[in-house]
Amino acid sequence: MNITELYFSPTGGTQKAADLFTQALAGQVQTVDLCDSRADFSAVSLSAEDLAVIAVPSYGGRVPAVAIQRLSAVHCNGAAAVLMVVYGNRAFEDTMVELEDAAKAAGFHVVAGVAAVAEHSIARQFAAGRPDAQDTAQLAAFAAQVQEKLAAGRTTEPAIPGNRPYKKAGGSGMVPKPTKDCASCGLCAQSCPVQAIDPANPQKVDSHACISCMRCVAVCPHGARKLNPVMLAAANTMLKKVCSDRKENELFL
Structure with a gap:
């Protein structure tokens, strides 16, 4: 099986989680960095027999708009897709359902979803060091379950959590x-x-x-x-209550 890992990972956490999942699948892997503003994403082409792992971070419970724009340029030709949303131990809210809609609009057939935790990109003390060894084992187990589903010829769509309409997008206003x-x-x-x-x-x-x-x-x-230290301190205070307890990865199959 040919596997294409498409990731939008500005600080590396999303790519790390996606790599751990993809490496546990059996197949030849190519990677596509959706962060590359100079890339021609219309040159990326998959076949109906291929599998895509589409990984994005959750920014305030939404998919970064630029990631959706670049994903829409890919020629997927009906390839199966596993959606991966990576978040900093707070919540991923409507990110996965928005990614599902974007993947379907691009022509992918969604077969699974994964929510994974990685170190928070702004307040880095939250989920520090994640994905860790426990996450690695869990993501490998998820990959095995997805592989088993595909090997059995089951291509049913999973029940993806989230709301339509999506929550209102809002920038953090934190400009380095x-x-x-x-x-x-x-x-x-x-x-x-x-x-x-x-x-x-x-x-x-x-x-x-x-x-x-x-x-x-x-x-x-x-x-x-x-970042502005005053704004960063305020963000840390706001996130402390909701990010302190360890969140676990989830599989939607």
Whole structure:
């Protein structure tokens, strides 16, 4: 079986969870990075016999809009799809049902869904170190169940949780800014999924284009991009109550 892993993973947590799941499947794997603003996603083509693992983070209970736009360009030709939503130990709300609708609109046939936990991209003390060894074992077990379903020729659609209409999308308003340590190397601008950073002047950020994905913070070799400490402290306080207890991964088959 040929497997295509399509992931939108600005800080690496979503890709890590998707990799753990996909590596437990039997098949040849190719990866597609939906964060790459320079890629031609219309050049990606699957066949009806292929399996796609489509992995996105949950941003405030929704799918990042840019991930949906890029997914819609893929030629899926009726390929089966496993949806994976990765969240920072709070909740994934309407993310998976929105991803289901986007995958179906693109022409995929949804056969399973996975909700996985990874380190929170903004408040990194929540779900720190996840996915961990326990998650790895659980995701491998999920992969085995999906493989068993497909091998038995069962292609029924799972009951995906979420609401239609989806909850209102809202930006976090948390835009990382350069500090005095910025060397203007341009790696942040090169890596930004939505080109919100000026490559000619990386200290200039389009706050309206920024999706608060924290990729620039994650890739900066100088640790020179930071959030407003007051806003970060407020976010930490807000999330502490809902993120402190360990959430478990879920399979929808």
